[in-house]
Amino acid sequence: MGSIGIKSSGSEVVTIDVHATKGLIQTSHVYLDVRTVEEFEKGHVDAEKIINIPYMFNTPEGRVKNLEFLKEVLSACKKEDHIIVGCQSGVRSVYATSDLLKEGFKDVSNMGGGYLDWVKNQFPVKTPLDLVKDEVPLKATLDLVKDEVPLETTLDLVKDEEVPLETTLDLVKNKLPLKAP
Incomplete structure (x- = not known):
C-alpha cells in the first residue's frame, strides 16, 4: 500500500x-x-x-x-x-x-x-472512445478522435468493426472518410 x-x-x-x-x-x-x-x-x-x-x-x-x-x-x-x-x-x-x-x-x-x-x-x-463508441456511428467516432488519439487506439476501435487495416491507416494518415468493406 x-x-x-x-x-x-x-x-x-x-x-x-x-x-x-x-x-x-x-x-x-x-x-x-x-x-x-x-x-x-x-x-x-x-x-x-x-x-x-x-x-x-x-x-x-x-x-x-x-x-x-x-x-x-x-x-x-x-x-x-x-x-x-x-x-x-x-x-x-x-x-x-x-x-x-x-x-x-x-x-x-x-x-x-x-x-x-x-x-x-x-x-x-474511461476515455472519449469508451464514452462514444457504443453510442455513435463508427465514422462519427473516428471524426471526433482522429486528430487527438494515437494510432494504436484508433486501430483498437476499428478492429472490432472489421474495417480493413489499409482503410484505417489511410483514414489516420490522410484523414480520409471511412468506407466500410
Missing part, C-alpha cells in the same frame, strides 16, 4: 496510493475528480461512483480556484460519504481534500500521484 497519514485534528489530509484507491472505489467509496472538465473529458479513472467537480478553472490569466467548489460538493455528496479525491498529479487534490475536511466531511482521503500514477499502473480508465 502507499503512504497513509494520520488524522489528528480532523483536518490533516490522509494520502493513499492508487493501489489502495483502486480497492476502495470498488466498494462504497466515491471518487471525486477535481481536475478541470477538459482534463476529465480526455480520460478519467474508471469508477462506478465518480464525480467531476473542478477545484480550479483554467483562465487566460492562469488557474483560479473554483469559489463554488464546496457548495458543489455539498450538493453531490453527504459529509458522511466515503470520498477519495484525485487530480492529475496529486497536488490540487491535497488542497481540495483539506478544504473538504475543514468543511466537516468525515471520511475524505487524497489519492497520491493522481491520474498520472493511476495510468502509469495501467489501471482502468
Whole structure:
C-alpha cells in the first residue's frame, strides 16, 4: 500500500496510493475528480461512483480556484460519504481534500500521484472512445478522435468493426472518410 497519514485534528489530509484507491472505489467509496472538465473529458479513472467537480478553472490569466467548489460538493455528496479525491498529479487534490475536511466531511482521503500514477499502473480508465463508441456511428467516432488519439487506439476501435487495416491507416494518415468493406 502507499503512504497513509494520520488524522489528528480532523483536518490533516490522509494520502493513499492508487493501489489502495483502486480497492476502495470498488466498494462504497466515491471518487471525486477535481481536475478541470477538459482534463476529465480526455480520460478519467474508471469508477462506478465518480464525480467531476473542478477545484480550479483554467483562465487566460492562469488557474483560479473554483469559489463554488464546496457548495458543489455539498450538493453531490453527504459529509458522511466515503470520498477519495484525485487530480492529475496529486497536488490540487491535497488542497481540495483539506478544504473538504475543514468543511466537516468525515471520511475524505487524497489519492497520491493522481491520474498520472493511476495510468502509469495501467489501471482502468474511461476515455472519449469508451464514452462514444457504443453510442455513435463508427465514422462519427473516428471524426471526433482522429486528430487527438494515437494510432494504436484508433486501430483498437476499428478492429472490432472489421474495417480493413489499409482503410484505417489511410483514414489516420490522410484523414480520409471511412468506407466500410
